[in-house]
Amino acid sequence: MTEEDSSAKMSEDVExxxxxxxxxxxxxxxxxxxxxxxxxxxxxxxxxxPEHVLENVLESVLQFLTSRCDxxxxxxxxxxxxxxxxxxxxxxxxxxxxxxxxxxxTHRFKGLRSIVLKGKPRFADFNLMPPNWGAQFAPWVVAxxxxxxxxxxxxxxxxxxxxxxLALLADSFPGxxxxxxxxxxxxxxxxxxxxxxxxxxxxxLDLVESEVTDDEVDWISCFPEGESPLxxxxxxxxxxxxxxxxxxxxxxxxxxxxxxxxxRFVSLEELHRLMVRAPQLTSLGTGSFSPDNAPQGExxxxxxxxxxxxxxxxxxxxxxxxxxxxLLAISPVCANLTSLNFSYANISPHMLNxxxxxxxxxxxxxxxxxxxxxxxxxxxxxxxxxxxxxxxPFDPREDSEGPVSGVGLQAISEGCRKLxxxxxxxxxxxxxxxxxxxENCPQLxxxxxxxxxxxxxxxxxxxxxDDGFGAIVKNCKKLTRLAVSGLLxxxxxxYIGEYGKLIRTLSVAFAGNSDKALRYVLEGCPKLQKLExxxxxxxxxxxxxxxxxxxxMRFVWLSSCVLSLGGCRDVAQALPNVVVEVFGSDGDDDDDxxxxxxxxxxxxxxxxxxxxxxxxxxxxxx
Amino acid sequence: MEGYSRNGxxxxxxxxxxxxxxxxxxxxxxxxxxxxxxEKKLELKLGPPGEEDDDESMIRHMKKEPKDKSILSLAGxxxxxxxTKTTSHKRTAPGPVVxxxxxxxxxxxxxxxxxxxxxxxxxTSNGVTLKNQKCDDAAKTTEPxxxxxxxxKINMYGVPIxxxxxxxxxxxxxxxxxxxxxxxxxxxxxxRDFPSSIEDEKPITGLLDGNGEYTxxxxxxxxxxxxxxxxxxQMFVSSVKRLRxxxxxxxxxxxxxxxxxQEKMRx
Numbered sequence: 001m002t003e004e005d006s007s008a009k010m011s012e013d014v015e016x017x018x019x020x021x022x023x024x025x026x027x028x029x030x031x032x033x034x035x036x037x038x039x040x041x042x043x044x045x046x047x048x049x050p051e052h053v054l055e056n057v058l059e060s061v062l063q064f065l066t067s068r069c070d071x072x073x074x075x076x077x078x079x080x081x082x083x084x085x086x087x088x089x090x091x092x093x094x095x096x097x098x099x100x101x102x103x104x105x106t107h108r109f110k111g112l113r114s115i116v117l118k119g120k121p122r123f124a125d126f127n128l129m130p131p132n133w134g135a136q137f138a139p140w141v142v143a144x145x146x147x148x149x150x151x152x153x154x155x156x157x158x159x160x161x162x163x164x165x166l167a168l169l170a171d172s173f174p175g176x177x178x179x180x181x182x183x184x185x186x187x188x189x190x191x192x193x194x195x196x197x198x199x200x201x202x203x204x205l206d207l208v209e210s211e212v213t214d215d216e217v218d219w220i221s222c223f224p225e226g227e228s229p230l231x232x233x234x235x236x237x238x239x240x241x242x243x244x245x246x247x248x249x250x251x252x253x254x255x256x257x258x259x260x261x262x263x264r265f266v267s268l269e270e271l272h273r274l275m276v277r278a279p280q281l282t283s284l285g286t287g288s289f290s291p292d293n294a295p296q297g298e299x300x301x302x303x304x305x306x307x308x309x310x311x312x313x314x315x316x317x318x319x320x321x322x323x324x325x326x327l328l329a330i331s332p333v334c335a336n337l338t339s340l341n342f343s344y345a346n347i348s349p350h351m352l353n354x355x356x357x358x359x360x361x362x363x364x365x366x367x368x369x370x371x372x373x374x375x376x377x378x379x380x381x382x383x384x385x386x387x388x389x390x391x392x393p394f395d396p397r398e399d400s401e402g403p404v405s406g407v408g409l410q411a412i413s414e415g416c417r418k419l420x421x422x423x424x425x426x427x428x429x430x431x432x433x434x435x436x437x438x439e440n441c442p443q444l445x446x447x448x449x450x451x452x453x454x455x456x457x458x459x460x461x462x463x464x465x466d467d468g469f470g471a472i473v474k475n476c477k478k479l480t481r482l483a484v485s486g487l488l489x490x491x492x493x494x495y496i497g498e499y500g501k502l503i504r505t506l507s508v509a510f511a512g513n514s515d516k517a518l519r520y521v522l523e524g525c526p527k528l529q530k531l532e533x534x535x536x537x538x539x540x541x542x543x544x545x546x547x548x549x550x551x552x553m554r555f556v557w558l559s560s561c562v563l564s565l566g567g568c569r570d571v572a573q574a575l576p577n578v579v580v581e582v583f584g585s586d587g588d589d590d591d592d593x594x595x596x597x598x599x600x601x602x603x604x605x606x607x608x609x610x611x612x613x614x615x616x617x618x619x620x621x622x
Numbered sequence: 623m624e625g626y627s628r629n630g631x632x633x634x635x636x637x638x639x640x641x642x643x644x645x646x647x648x649x650x651x652x653x654x655x656x657x658x659x660x661e662k663k664l665e666l667k668l669g670p671p672g673e674e675d676d677d678e679s680m681i682r683h684m685k686k687e688p689k690d691k692s693i694l695s696l697a698g699x700x701x702x703x704x705x706t707k708t709t710s711h712k713r714t715a716p717g718p719v720v721x722x723x724x725x726x727x728x729x730x731x732x733x734x735x736x737x738x739x740x741x742x743x744x745x746t747s748n749g750v751t752l753k754n755q756k757c758d759d760a761a762k763t764t765e766p767x768x769x770x771x772x773x774x775k776i777n778m779y780g781v782p783i784x785x786x787x788x789x790x791x792x793x794x795x796x797x798x799x800x801x802x803x804x805x806x807x808x809x810x811x812x813x814r815d816f817p818s819s820i821e822d823e824k825p826i827t828g829l830l831d832g833n834g835e836y837t838x839x840x841x842x843x844x845x846x847x848x849x850x851x852x853x854x855x856q857m858f859v860s861s862v863k864r865l866r867x868x869x870x871x872x873x874x875x876x877x878x879x880x881x882x883x884q885e886k887m888r889x
Binding site for chain 2: 368393450454535
């Protein structure tokens with residue numbers, strides 16, 4: 001949220017308060033009295049203690065303040081405001097679980113209902129972090145179980161969650177409503193079963209891109225009988241078969257169910273049955289989208305009719321093992337779709353065309369590069385409302401074919417002028433196409449381009465990709481997230497430092513020539529919060545150039561660069577509020593770990609409570 | 623690959639870095655290798671002949687230590703610098719890099735799933751009949767409990783630099799054997815004593831059947847050393863902890879050493 005947005009929201013909130021509590025025409029003290037009466041504190045005719053009044057007023061106002069940036073600002077005004085804010089904060093967001101201890105959280109906030117907690121840094125998703133590094137949910141669930149019996153919502157990303165943790169959660173929070181686990185691991189279907197069974201008020205159970213072990217537990221059957229309050233159930237990442245009849249039964253008794261994302265073990269026939277039972281669905285994950293090896297000769301279900309009946313569907317995903325001949329069944333909902341995720345489906349331009357032609361309202365589109373530049377041109381021709389595009393590689397290797405290129409990128413930029421966010425994997429790119437996008441799509445806040453071949457220059461001119469990325473940072477004035485790739489010199493980074501004034505997240509891989517590049521970024525980007533770099537020639541001097549910044553950043557990750565232990569130690573000693581972790585890519589303690597001076601991975605982050613106590617042996621905290 | 627400023631200077635360095643694994647303290651080695659420049663001059667390099675070779679350049683190379691240091695550890699993951707010498711366009715591309723491209727594991731293996739060509743109809747029924755079955759065919763990828771690929775270390779006799787192999791990206795022993803050849807062929811050729819050029823690299827074959835000069839072995843989760851290829855692929859993947867390529871002539875001693883238990887012999 002930009003500052004303009006948050007202050008606009010703040011004044012909105014205050015306005016709302018005033019509408020509900022109009023001040024009296026008489027003096028302000030009597031309006032304070034009138035207010036005190038309303039909240040029932042006391043009714044004496046003498047004016048109440050100003051401090052109490054102020055706190056009451058503040059409490060009422062702050063109820064409406066939901067933005068955490070605003071709340072953080074409020075808490076800094078004075079001790080009294082800090083107290084009141086702490087009392088009225090119901091949702092907390094912790095971007096790095098190691099930036100503070102659970103005890104600190106429970107000490108400050110007494111009435112939390114919702115916690116968002118993020119653990120490992122993003123590069124852990126790509127095997128750059130050994131397993132068992134940390135980010136365990138256990139200490140958090142233990143602490144919050146005692147402190148917040150009314151906790152309703154837990155949202156975790158990249159945390160290690162065990163079945164025991166889930167069981168404790170299910171036992172401790174009688175009013176628990178929403179569990180969302182994104183990119184998590186460490187648990188299995190038995191943990192999910194406990195949550196399903198014991199959280200009787202559960203509205204949301206969303207498992208997204210998480211690793212769920214198959215404990216061979218029929219967790220779907222563990223939902224209690226009777227009407228279910230379920231509104232959202234996502235289990236497309238669960239790689240184990242489910243009891244379909246139980247699922248169907250659950251759907252039948254969930255009248256509020258709006259979002260259902262099934263896994264690939266749900267066939268097309270089964271999907272059809274579910275859709276018939278739940279025509280009120282707005283978001284559907286279609287599972288395999290492939291029929292069972294069904295007996296021939298029976299009347300085939302009318303899939304298109306099912307989609308026609310589900311008039312409310314605006315979001316479609318799944319298609320994990322789709323059969324092209326059935327794809328057109330989704331046609332009845334295309335005109336209403338705002339979000340379409342084909343990123344598991346090997347769809348050709350020929351298959352895409354009849355569908356995308358009708359998707360005028362699409363705002364979010366994810367697909368594989370199998371749609372080719374041709375498919376992207378079709379998207380550009382129709383999807384004028386597109387805000388977010390993600391193109392993933394069908395064959396994610398460096399030397400694969402590369403069916404999308406600057407041609408597709410340029411077409412999108414010309415057709416989809418409202419584009420705000422793009423993730424694009426390709427094998428070759430040109431500065432011209434990237435520059436065109438920077439000029440055609442001024443609303444871009446997220447630009448992530450991954451040229452899969454390392455150090456690839458502009459394939460037409462042979463020059464580095466500096467100018468293209470330079471144009472992006474220069475022209476896209478709202479850019480907050482950037483990922484760079486291809487052949488890049490220090491010059492690209494000088495542009496980023498000069499123009500990337502709103503950038504909060506920067507991802508760099510196999511780029512740059514020297515420490516100057518790192519310096520440009522650390523000295524030039526005042527809003528930088530998350531910096532992740534791999535395999536680039538940045539060393540101690542570059543690291544040192546950011547000393548003044550690290551206390552204000554969420555984290556910095558540098559792997560396979562040219563850092564020395566001494567250089568990292570300097571940072572650790574100079575910045576006591578920053579935890580500096582150093583480790584190798586192996587989890588074992590054998591000959592490959594860091595024994596000499598070379599640092600394979602540096603991960604540093606600010607922390608209020610010092611180095612963590614749960615670091616495994618292979619991690620050295622300097 | 624001009625992105626890096628490190629290029630030709632790397633070649634002699636790589637040979638300098640052939641030190642026993644326990645000595646990874648680069649600053650000490652720096653001193654030693656300066657004094658050994660004479661010997662270094664005579665050693666084989668991976669670059670073309672006529673490479674600058676004198677003491678001065680060697681010292682200049684030393685000063686570039688910090689950058690070069692990372693090469694060896696990078697070589698543990700991928701072998702980049704020498705192969706980027708553009709003398710040999712025939713040389714295979716640098717080996718696969720850990721975590722690159724940055725695609726999460728569940729998004730990989732789409733190409734080995736029901737259709738292998740882009741935009742093709744999926745005509746096979748891979749994965750479709752999996753309902754109510756425990757699926758352990760190759761279509762359900764060998765995804766381990768841990769998030770991400772399944773990387774095991776692999777060392778080869780005569781090559782000091784170890785590598786890593788992602789077993790979840792393989793479906794068969796043949797594929798694995800091919801990868802081993804790809805990973806080590808160049809490194810092995812660099813060790814040999816004859817003045818061959820890059821084109822003379824011998825492919826590493828016969829890893830699985832005892833016919834080649836080298837044989838692929840592994841260490842399982844109980845610490846036993848075994849020949850690769852005897853058990854079904856899935857069983858192998860679930861128990862393998864580490865791979866080793868040994869000389870075929872050394873099989874019996876390699877397997878009994880440190881085993882203490884049964885020694886698996888083929889035939």
